[in-house]
Amino acid sequence: MHELSLMTNLLDDAVAAAAGAPVRAMRVRVGPLSGIVVDSLRFAFEALSPGTPADGARLDIEETAPSLHCPRCGTDFSTPVGSYDCPSCGATDGELRSGNELELVSIEVPDHV
Ligand SMILES: [Zn+2]
Numbered sequence: 001m002h003e004l005s006l007m008t009n010l011l012d013d014a015v016a017a018a019a020g021a022p023v024r025a026m027r028v029r030v031g032p033l034s035g036i037v038v039d040s041l042r043f044a045f046e047a048l049s050p051g052t053p054a055d056g057a058r059l060d061i062e063e064t065a066p067s068l069h070c071p072r073c074g075t076d077f078s079t080p081v082g083s084y085d086c087p088s089c090g091a092t093d094g095e096l097r098s099g100n101e102l103e104l105v106s107i108e109v110p111d112h113v
Pocket of ligand 1 (some may be wrong): 047070071074075087088089090100
């Protein structure tokens with residue numbers, strides 16, 4: 001379950017970004033091709049956050065659709081996993097531009113620290 005080590009890194013990033021403030025919430029973006037199981041990520045958060053400044057924080061997970069670029073007609077499009085046909089010209093050789101990301105998008109800290 002590599003979600004544990006991934007969440008360790010995300011928590012480190014969130015705590016560093018909070019600069020000593022408690023973390024109220026953290027928003028994480030997960031690409032559908034990252035192989036990450038969202039439930040496992042949540043479980044890892046529950047397991048790892050107690051005792052850190054992110055203890056009790058809300059975890060928002062944003063799941064993205066893969067985005068592709070069609071080399072034939074230049075269309076950029078998002079598509080469900082497993083279907084990479086260009087909606088404009090039907091080409092099947094779209095280049096994957098994103099979909100395997102895992103990143104910390106933002107955190108929330110209290111207004112008054
Ligand atoms: Zn196309």
